[in-house]
Amino acid sequence: xxxxxxxxxxxxxxxxxxxxxxxxxxxxxxxxxxxxxxxxxxxxxxxxxxxxxxxxxxxxxxxxxxxxxxxxxxxxxxxxxxxxxxxxxxxxxxxxxxxxxxxxxxxxxxxxxxxxxxxxxxxxxxxxxxxxxxxxxxxxxxxxxxxxxxxxxxxxxxxxxxxxxxxxxxxxxxxxxxxxxxxxxxxxxxxxxxxxxxxxxxxxxxxxxxxxxxxxxxxxxxxxxxxxxxxxxxxxxxxx
Numbered sequence: 094x095x096x097x098x099x100x101x102x103x104x105x106x107x108x109x110x111x112x113x114x115x116x117x118x119x120x121x122x123x124x125x126x127x128x129x130x131x132x133x134x135x136x137x138x139x140x141x142x143x144x145x146x147x148x149x150x151x152x153x154x155x156x157x158x159x160x161x162x163x164x165x166x167x168x169x170x171x172x173x174x175x176x177x178x179x180x181x182x183x184x185x186x187x188x189x190x191x192x193x194x195x196x197x198x199x200x201x202x203x204x205x206x207x208x209x210x211x212x213x214x215x216x217x218x219x220x221x222x223x224x225x226x227x228x229x230x231x232x233x234x235x236x237x238x239x240x241x242x243x244x245x246x247x248x249x250x251x252x253x254x255x256x257x258x259x260x261x262x263x264x265x266x267x268x269x270x271x272x273x274x275x276x277x278x279x280x281x282x283x284x285x286x287x288x289x290x291x292x293x294x295x296x297x298x299x300x301x302x303x304x305x306x307x308x309x310x311x312x313x314x315x316x317x318x319x320x321x322x323x324x325x326x327x328x329x330x331x332x333x
Contacts, residue, residue, distance in 0.1 A: 097276040102169035104273035132229035144206025148174025188216035221293035227331035236320040240280035299326035
């Protein structure tokens with residue numbers, strides 16, 4: 094069964110453009126780049142972007158001098174990434190079966206990709222496997238309170254707007270649609286992600302729920318009123 098990505102690739106590319114959507118540009122990009130630069134030891138850092146899509150964040154990491162590889166299961170998105178960044182390394186692949194040797198990368202990035210991975214246990218195990226000891230797994234994801242919403246904003250009997258969530262503890266696939274895009278996202282409680290990451294022996298070194306910086310205030314309000322994004326940084330212990 095399709096998850097909608099192949100059918101939505103053209104609309105996704107058009108919607109992201111060169112700069113990305115509001116949430117990426119004004120909420121996540123700056124703190125993600127700051128953490129990536131801090132995690133790396135310099136221009137020789139090897140990076141894997143899991144679920145890189147059209148390669149936007151790969152290009153940003155490459156601009157920092159990082160040797161970046163991007164993988165994504167959607168062929169049309171990888172083709173577009175290669176067209177925009179011919180010197181970059183891109184491959185069609187799934188998070189659950191990474192075609193790389195153990196301990197291949199200093200930094201593994203998952204930028205709004207965990208919600209797209211059906212077998213999240215296998216995906217997280219693979220990201221941990223290809224990360225070298227002492228390396229960092231940097232994650233940005235939709236907050237689980239966000240993905241638990243079936244209806245989003247509603248108006249209650251008094252005329253006040255409320256953000257409704259339900260069945261928070263039940264893992265499930267949701268279909269989301271906007272501007273010609275229709276894709277499957279997965280809701281999971283935060284405890285699922287935390288338990289799987291801890292189970293891989295990773296150590297949490299950073300957690301944040303970033304606020305919008307810049308952009309139009311009315312656009313940024315949605316990211317302030319409810320938990321929208323979360324960022325996590327996990328270190329793989331060096332056992333030597």
